[in-house]
Amino acid sequence: QKEVEQDPGPLSVPEGAIVSLNCTYSNSAFQYFMWYRQYSRKGPELLMYTYSSGNKEDGRFTAQVDKSSKYISLFIRDSQPSDSATYLCAMRPNAGKSTFGDGTTLTVKP
Amino acid sequence: GAGVSQSPSNKVTEKGKDVELRCDPISGHTALYWYRQSLGQGLEFLIYFQGNSAPDKSGLPSDRFSAERTGGSVSTLTIQRTQQEDSAVYLCASSLEGILGGGYTFGSGTRLTVV
Numbered sequence: 001q002k003e004v005e006q007d008p009g010p011l012s013v014p015e016g017a018i019v020s021l022n023c024t025y026s027n028s029a030f031q032y033f034m035w036y037r038q039y040s041r042k043g044p045e046l047l048m049y050t051y052s053s054g055n056k057e058d059g060r061f062t063a064q065v066d067k068s069s070k071y072i073s074l075f076i077r078d079s080q081p082s083d084s085a086t087y088l089c090a091m092r093p094n095a096g097k098s099t100f101g102d103g104t105t106l107t108v109k110p
Numbered sequence: 111g112a113g114v115s116q117s118p119s120n121k122v123t124e125k126g127k128d129v130e131l132r133c134d135p136i137s138g139h140t141a142l143y144w145y146r147q148s149l150g151q152g153l154e155f156l157i158y159f160q161g162n163s164a165p166d167k168s169g170l171p172s173d174r175f176s177a178e179r180t181g182g183s184v185s186t187l188t189i190q191r192t193q194q195e196d197s198a199v200y201l202c203a204s205s206l207e208g209i210l211g212g213g214y215t216f217g218s219g220t221r222l223t224v225v
Contacts, residue, residue, distance in 0.1 A: 006152075034213045043114075043201055043216030044153070087153065095207070097143060097166065098214065102152035 003027050006089055006101025015110050019076040023089035023101045026070065030091040033065050034098065035074045038086045047087075048074065077109045112136075116202050116217035123192055124147055131187045131220045135204030142185050143205075143214065144177060148198045156200075159185065161207060192224045 006023045013019055021035075036044035048063040050056045054065045058100055062075040072091070076083055086105045092098040115134040125128050135142050144156040155169035159179040170176070174192075179185040189196055199221050203214035 036213070036216075037131075041218075041220045041221075043203075044214075046213035046215070047212045090153075090213075095160075097155055097158045099155070100153040 001026065004089065004091060004099050004101045007104055008102065009104035010107065011104060012107045012109060013079055015081060015108055017079050017108070019072040019079050019083070019106060019108075021076075021087050021089070021106070023072050023091075024070055025072075025091055025099075027093075027099075028067075028070070028093075029093040030099075031094050032092050032098075033063070033072050034038070034090040034092075035061075035063055035089040036090060036100075038088060040085075044088055069106060076106075079106075081108050081110050084108050088096050114202055114204055114215050114217035116200075116220050119218065121221070121223070125194060125224055126189065126191055128190045129200075130220070131189075131200050133185045133187070133202030133204075134216060135183065135185070135202070136157055136215055137183075138206075139204035139207045139215070140182065140207050141161065143186050143203045144185070145201045146198045146217070147201055153201065155165055156187070165189060177196065189222075192222075194224045197222055197224045212213045 035048040037047045038044040053067045060077045064073045086103040088103045089101040090098040117132045140161045142159040145153040157177045158166040174190045177187045199219040201219045203216045
């Protein structure tokens with residue numbers, strides 16, 4: 001079993017929809033939780049970065065971390081066609097490398 | 111520089127040849143990472159350099175893979191005697207260390223095709 005499991009998708013939603021992307025993990029040492037967005041033929045780009053449990057909001061994006069359930073989510077409000085990309089969750093302990101989910105491909109249709 | 115720079119952006123090589131992939135991290139970032147991404151797959155960890163400490167090589171898939179980081183800056187990933195299963199996008203990232211680390215800044219990757 002992988003340390004990080006990500007809902008595989010793909011997801012296709014109409015413009016303006018609310019999108020929920022989710023990951024679960026098994027390693028209780030993970031303290032930092034990230035979401036990356038990756039456009040086709042590009043490197044991943046950091047979208048959200050959170051420490052421990054709680055919510056963090058940045059514009060249309062909200063990241064939630066529930067350490068008790070080992071579950072993290074990314075919500076996208078008022079989704080736009082430009083949000084069409086692959087979204088990768090990632091997490092790491094206090095020191096050391098990040099472990100990534102396999103990604104969820106999102107398509108937002110105009 | 112302003113971002114993480116990787117070269118070449120594309121590399122086609124014949125099976126059995128050696129290849130070198132280069133990564134120029136963000137100036138001042140003490141941590142440097144190599145990941146591999148196969149078509150439609152997630153990121154597979156390869157190696158991690160952390161300041162002056164010994165690198166974490168636990169993700170290297172075989173002894174044909176090696177990497178070095180010179181002067182705490184530029185890194186080179188070398189694949190010897192390439193095989194078709196080595197075909198993938200090789201991504202380099204850099205960050206600050208520990209609690210200052212935040213997320214990674216990735217380069218655009220080197221797309222390696224072994225024919």
